[in-house]
């Protein structure tokens with residue numbers, strides 16, 4: 001293939017920073033070049049797979065683009081136009097983001113079904129599965145750091161936009177768990193990988209094709225509905241007494257039984273992860289190193305977000321206590337970024353999604369062994385989030401004092417946190433109550449991470465972790 005012309009590079013340089021999934025929007029692009037270009041279909045429309053090497057502030061990241069090429073772009077594809085290249089064939093004409101073109105996205109499914117290899121790209125079908133190719137693929141609207149295509153109601157294909165070296169943990173973990181017969185993850189049907197060319201280098205995961213959970217409902221939405229019901233139950237306002245808050249169980253749309261089942265599902269996933277990847281008895285020094293990392297993050301976020309400063313001392317005291325009391329602990333692969341948005345309730349039970357780990361962490365850190373209670377702490381934070389999100393964001397709450405609403409939020413969160421922990425321990429996970437300081441430290445660490453995440457991505461949400469830190473750190 002001839003080297004792509006410069007006008008394509010220029011068009012891509014203009015287009016990329018406007019994409020929601022582009023990670024470096026705040027920093028100018030110093031250089032953009034096309035690392036690999038692979039023709040997947042010729043003709044009109046044509047489909048090319050590109051890996052873009054994007055240098056910003058001395059760091060090069062790699063982004064994946066599916067480039068459609070047509071002589072003329074139909075109106076329905078206008079919103080995903082990149083521009084018209086003036087170059088030589090094969091990339092000549094109107095170029096656009098082909099993730100939005102069902103005439104082209106079917107090719108990915110065909111190639112996975114047939115285990116096609118094209119240049120450095122290898123399309124894989126999961127052993128023992130067949131892949132239907134009679135369904136159209138279109139992106140879901142809630143795209144964020146990646147782009148997911150839904151094929152009919154059969155499959156969801158997640159295209160990882162920013163590529164990391166080696167196997168993506170989302171593929172690695174989902175494949176291991178579905179091979180182990182775990183019923184709490186969607187079945188893996190296929191994936192796409194790229195051979196980086198260097199001798200001995202692991203293939204880079206480009207995409208993951210999973211079963212589409214057609215009866216699935218997001219746990220975050222279910223929890224918010226329950227919390228809203230709980231607040232609404234007290235309108236017109238009742239007194240902010242302890243007995244009012246003790247009564248969270250009688251709220252309409254109570255989530256506690258689901259929270260308990262979600263806890264049990266989490267313990268079962270941890271058990272299956274331990275079987276698939278093993279458990280290591282980790283010496284106290286490892287936990288101390290982890291606490292060191294927590295303190296580093298705390299320093300960084302405190303410097304960047306002044307609102308965190310009043311809580312820093314109390315947070316550090318909890319971290320220090322964990323380091324001082326460190327013992328040998330069983331470490332294993334975990335989810336790494338467990339929250340209510342990563343769980344779906346289906347008609348057969350809870351399913352956990354997105355084992356990529358926290359997007360801000362380095363690839364090695366995301367795959368590192370950890371204590372399973374780190375995931376528990378992530379979910380406990382999420383119950384706090386659901387209750388406090390309503391306090392911070394919504395109108396229509398009962399006209400009570402801030403203290404009374406705070407008590408109500410705490411009561412809803414506490415009820416669901418307790419139910420989740422009970423379900424987790426009863427299903428064989430380490431009892432969170434027996435490791436209270438460790439869980440508290442993990443929660444505080446997650447809350448500090450959230451302060452950074454919200455300050456960078458959704459500043460209007462920043463009060464959510466800050467307000468719960470005021471309580472958690474006291």
Ligand SMILES: Nc1ncnc2c1ncn2[C@@H]1O[C@H](COP(=O)(O)OP(=O)(O)O)[C@@H](O)[C@H]1O
Pocket residue numbers: 140142143144145146147148156158186210211212213214216218341342353354356
């Ligand atoms: N197997 C699935 N079936 C149905 N919907 C799914 C499935 N996997 C993900 N989703 C939906 O897509 C959203 C984003 O998925 P996720 O894997 O978390 O992607 P991202 O890494 O971009 O956040 C989820 O919150 C869920 O609503």
Ligand SMILES: O=P(O)(O)O[C@H]1O[C@H](CO)[C@@H](O[C@H]2O[C@H](CO)[C@@H](O)[C@H](O)[C@H]2O)[C@H](O)[C@H]1O
Pocket residue numbers: 144145220337339340341354357358359378381382383385386450453
């Ligand atoms: O889903 P991602 O892997 O992209 O995770 C990141 O974004 C999450 C928000 O979408 C963020 O989660 C935080 O907000 C959630 C509500 O939107 C809440 O349920 C979580 O408890 C809270 O941490 C997550 O931290 C971040 O890594």
